[in-house]
């Protein structure tokens with residue numbers, strides 16, 4: 001689950017990580033009030049959406065008077081912002097952050113994440129921070145520094161100093177960085193986070209102090225049950241509607257950008273199915289994991305959700321009947337295809353308990369369901385169907 005910048009900064013405050021003073025506002029009048037209350041001579045108005053790249057998309061603006069803060073906020077609120085991080089969707093701006101503007105001497109990058117290959121929580125830092133960190137990492141990886149933390153020893157002072165030197169900081173700044181990293185590490189571990197990103201971490205002018213100018217937090221969904229106050233920060237308006245709807249039915253669903261919908265049971269089978277589709281030259285539109293208890297009602301719900309994606313040209317069902325029986329799954333598929341009036345080709349591959357009975361049910365249904373004896377053939381049929389090369393029925 002993602003947090004908004006203003007929510008992330010409130011957590012930063014709890015952990016002693018310095019950020020510019022700011023207040024959240026949901027109307028132009030609130031923004032004027034916030035600017036007045038904060039004082040100072042300049043403010044940044046920042047659209048609160050679950051994505052970075054707002055600066056380039058018109059979601060970060062500088063105001064010189066409280067009245068201008070109100071005007072900018074009024075224009076931003078109600079906007080939909082699409083950035084390279086929003087996955088093709090435009091996210092609604094329901095709140096803005098009004099923050100004291102900072103004078104910036106340099107923009108650095110700092111993040112905390114779980115490095116799966118090392119099996120360690122790691123800090124990633126770079127002196128080349130700001131809005132183009134992805135390009136820095138791709139073009140000049142030598143400008144990115146990583147330190148991995150031993151979970152039994154915890155974050156060590158020498159690790160912070162090493163990163164501070166690599167970022168070109170002076171002695172006073174290295175002390176600040178050490179404190180900041182200590183706070184970030186505690187925040188990451190205590191609140192079960194999956195990612196903290198501070199981009200930019202700025203050196204403020206004229207004093208040279210370090211300041212977290214932006215804040216992005218992703219929380220481990222599996223830990224939300226024990227982080228009730230963080231779970232309460234969820235903003236469903238920022239989430240993919242199809243993924244939300246699937247979640248309400250206890251189905252795992254991920255939107256992708258191809259044209260073949262995938263219905264599978266189990267995450268491993270989902271990965272294998274998508275790999276095989278790609279290998280055969282196709283692209284998955286989504287995948288939906290119906291889980292272990294794939295009964296007729298769940299299969300029907302699942303069909304409705306995967307068909308909701310406008311670009312779907314074929315459906316590949318790939319189910320392993322281990323706990324569930326293939327004949328029950330087949331009944332579910334037949335009922336769903338009838339009920340939902342599926343208009344695109346449906347390719348079904350079943351394996352496991354009662355597989356013959358399952359295939360017999362599908363064939364006896366007289367519906368346009370194409371059966372496939374194995375995954376390779378199933379994926380090929382789906383790819384061909386999506387291309388319109390083969391829309392014949394079995």
Ligand code: GDP
Nearest residue numbers: 044052053054055060101102130131199200214
């Ligand atoms: P993002 O584009 O969504 O990552 O939003 P950021 O909060 O990172 O802001 C984008 C850019 O706007 C930063 O890299 C800064 O260059 C600039 N910016 C944001 N806040 C301030 C500020 O208080 N003062 C100045 N001078 N620039 C700012």
Ligand code: MN
Nearest residue numbers: 052199200214
């Ligand atoms: Mn940023």
